[in-house]
Amino acid sequence: MISPAHYIALAAILFVIGGVGVLIRRNALVVFMSVELMLNAVNLSFIAFSRLHGNLDGQVIAFFVMVVAAAEVVVGLAILTSIFRTRKSASVDDANLLKY
Amino acid sequence: MTAYVGAIAPVIPTPHIEYGLLSPMLLVFGAAVAGVLVEAFAPRALRRSFHLALTLGGLAGAFVLTIAVAVDSSVFGGGAAGRIAAEGAVGVDRPTLFIQGTILVLAFVSVLLIAESSHEVSAFAAQAAAVPGSAEEREGLVAGISHTEVYPLTLFAVGGMLLFPASNDLLTMFVALEVLSLPLYLLCGLARRRRLLSQEAAMKYFLLGAFSSAFFLFGVAMLYGFSGSVNLAAIAAAASGNTGNAVLLYAGIALLGVGLLFKIGAVPFQAWKPDVYQGAPTPVTALMASCTLVAAFGALLRVFYVAFGQLTWDWRPAMWAVAIVTMLGGSIIAITQTDVKRLLAYSSIAQAGYILTGVIAATTAGLSSSLFYLAAYGFATIGAFAVVTLVRNPAGEADHLSSWAGLGRRSPLVAGVFALFLIAFAGIPLTSGFIGKFAVFQAAIGGGAVPLVVVGAISSAILAFPYVRVIVLMFFSDPPADGPVVVRPSVFTTSAVAIGALATLVLGIVPEPLLRLAHDAATQLFVR
Numbered sequence: 001m002i003s004p005a006h007y008i009a010l011a012a013i014l015f016v017i018g019g020v021g022v023l024i025r026r027n028a029l030v031v032f033m034s035v036e037l038m039l040n041a042v043n044l045s046f047i048a049f050s051r052l053h054g055n056l057d058g059q060v061i062a063f064f065v066m067v068v069a070a071a072e073v074v075v076g077l078a079i080l081t082s083i084f085r086t087r088k089s090a091s092v093d094d095a096n097l098l099k100y
Numbered sequence: 101m102t103a104y105v106g107a108i109a110p111v112i113p114t115p116h117i118e119y120g121l122l123s124p125m126l127l128v129f130g131a132a133v134a135g136v137l138v139e140a141f142a143p144r145a146l147r148r149s150f151h152l153a154l155t156l157g158g159l160a161g162a163f164v165l166t167i168a169v170a171v172d173s174s175v176f177g178g179g180a181a182g183r184i185a186a187e188g189a190v191g192v193d194r195p196t197l198f199i200q201g202t203i204l205v206l207a208f209v210s211v212l213l214i215a216e217s218s219h220e221v222s223a224f225a226a227q228a229a230a231v232p233g234s235a236e237e238r239e240g241l242v243a244g245i246s247h248t249e250v251y252p253l254t255l256f257a258v259g260g261m262l263l264f265p266a267s268n269d270l271l272t273m274f275v276a277l278e279v280l281s282l283p284l285y286l287l288c289g290l291a292r293r294r295r296l297l298s299q300e301a302a303m304k305y306f307l308l309g310a311f312s313s314a315f316f317l318f319g320v321a322m323l324y325g326f327s328g329s330v331n332l333a334a335i336a337a338a339a340s341g342n343t344g345n346a347v348l349l350y351a352g353i354a355l356l357g358v359g360l361l362f363k364i365g366a367v368p369f370q371a372w373k374p375d376v377y378q379g380a381p382t383p384v385t386a387l388m389a390s391c392t393l394v395a396a397f398g399a400l401l402r403v404f405y406v407a408f409g410q411l412t413w414d415w416r417p418a419m420w421a422v423a424i425v426t427m428l429g430g431s432i433i434a435i436t437q438t439d440v441k442r443l444l445a446y447s448s449i450a451q452a453g454y455i456l457t458g459v460i461a462a463t464t465a466g467l468s469s470s471l472f473y474l475a476a477y478g479f480a481t482i483g484a485f486a487v488v489t490l491v492r493n494p495a496g497e498a499d500h501l502s503s504w505a506g507l508g509r510r511s512p513l514v515a516g517v518f519a520l521f522l523i524a525f526a527g528i529p530l531t532s533g534f535i536g537k538f539a540v541f542q543a544a545i546g547g548g549a550v551p552l553v554v555v556g557a558i559s560s561a562i563l564a565f566p567y568v569r570v571i572v573l574m575f576f577s578d579p580p581a582d583g584p585v586v587v588r589p590s591v592f593t594t595s596a597v598a599i600g601a602l603a604t605l606v607l608g609i610v611p612e613p614l615l616r617l618a619h620d621a622a623t624q625l626f627v628r
Contacts, residue, residue: 008325015318022311031307038314045321053328058321061271061330065317068278072310075282079289079306083299085231092307095300098375 301379316359483600
């Protein structure tokens with residue numbers, strides 16, 4: 001029997017995979033995809049909690065999160081595209097002018 | 101099926117929105133939307149003046165409306181702490197109105213800096229989409245055009261900052277966080293000079309900001325799982341009623357704290373701050389260093405005083421640790437800096453640590469001293485970044501400290517004003533920084549945090565060293581042969597510097613009116 005608790009455990013695992021992805025991947029686009037994975041893990045946990053509590057707040061919040069994530073993609077891809085056109089590279093290791 | 105629909109349909113009531121109470125935010129967002137229309141329809145020659153009128157008028161009008169709400173007897177009549185508006189989404193109370201008023205004034209001064217156009221066409225790129233060094237970029241520069249989108253973007257960011265500390269539920273707070281962050285990510289990447297640095301700053305800020313908002317959101321999910329609601333008062337009720345799963349509650353507090361402390365730039369979530377402050381166009385840095393900090397502290401205060409007010413003993417040890425490493429980390433790393441914008445960034449990290457000591461007190465004194473400190477620090481930091489825009493070499497702003505050597509001999513006034521801001525940051529008496537620091541440390545002692553105040557005093561002593569070094573460099577060393585020039589600012593930058601310097605001095609010598617205002621704002625804490 002699959003209970004809401006299983007979904008929350010899955011959401012936590014996905015969130016951690018996303019977090020590790022942000023920390024270890026080198027391509028800015030993949031880093032950004034990992035952030036999106038984290039947001040989707042959050043959505044899953046909102047919906048599982050919504051089921052657990054029997055109110056609809058969590059489902060409504062999931063829609064808000066999707067809209068905000070879409071807005072974030074617009075801004076993020078604009079920034080990543082401009083930096084890729086300048087440097088011919090999307091690696092976060094190459095962006096190293098600002099330090100110390 | 102028809103019976104089911106009939107039973108459900110009538111229970112959806114029309115939401116009741118208190119437009120009067122929300123009018124400051126609505127005006128700023130309305131001006132931002134109108135700014136997008138100006139961008140689309142106004143001829144290029146007129147755009148800048150239209151935008152200026154709209155932006156400055158919108159911010160000034162919103163400030164007047166904020167005061168109108170603050171004196172509205174229907175909100176605070178009968179000794180009420182405030183009112184919950186927009187179906188529980190927004191809390192309108194005295195601390196929030198103080199914070200919103202502060203943000204609006206500081207944003208107004210920052211927009212004066214953004215509007216500066218006398219040293220070159222503007223501080224912003226002709227075409228952000230053009231690759232640096234390309235023919236397309238040169239065409240834009242020769243034509244003397246600039247991005248006027250910065251004005252609506254600034255207004256959207258300021259609107260988000262107004263909503264962020266006012267949000268009474270965590271969903272509204274998350275949306276406000278994104279509304280304030282997304283325009284700032286773009287603004288960071290729009291510098292006219294040193295575009296590689298600017299783009300890199302935008303990318304770092306964006307990736308780390310998105311990462312931290314994922315943490316914030318997961319914290320919201322945990323608290324929703326704990327209490328079944330995202331309303332701050334409902335979370336507080338569930339926490340004090342000891343119902344629900346405590347693991348979810350503590351995980352939620354920690355994750356939410358990570359998201360908020362990132363925006364503040366507290367150690368260990370400070371990595372973005374020096375890079376972004378250095379790479380972003382300086383007027384945008386001034387906006388971030390003042391308004392974003394005020395908004396983020398406002399949200400942190402509301403969340404930790406309203407939702408977790410009963411759990412002070414649970415979150416205080418972790419916040420102690422964060423405040424200590426923030427104060428010490430910021431001031432020690434500031435010593436090694438050679439770039440003036442990075443120095444100011446590390447100084448801002450340490451200042452955030454001092455304000456955190458006031459937050460940790462979790463008393464009315466803690467709240468009022470934090471409010472005063474935020475206002476005082478905001479003015480000084482805008483003034484300091486305004487001075488940075490004036491010291492220029494052929495490549496743009498002369499950020500490296502070596503080029504500031506001997507500045508006091510060639511331009512005593514500019515160097516003197518910068519020295520004033522530095523001694524205010526160091527907390528020397530007769531400046532606003534001293535009063536602010538004294539107030540937060542006094543509140544921290546009142547809250548029983550004597551060790552924190554000791555660490556704060558040590559950190560202030562360490563932080564005074566880099567400031568004094570800059571002052572000595574400016575006044576007691578010989579200027580280099582190919583040193584930078586101090587440009588003559590137009591009325592915009594002059595008034596920004598003048599407002600910053602005047603506020604720093606006046607709040608240092610006669611702090612009483614603003615201290616009393618902050619005290620009155622804080623007496624009843626936040627509305628629940």
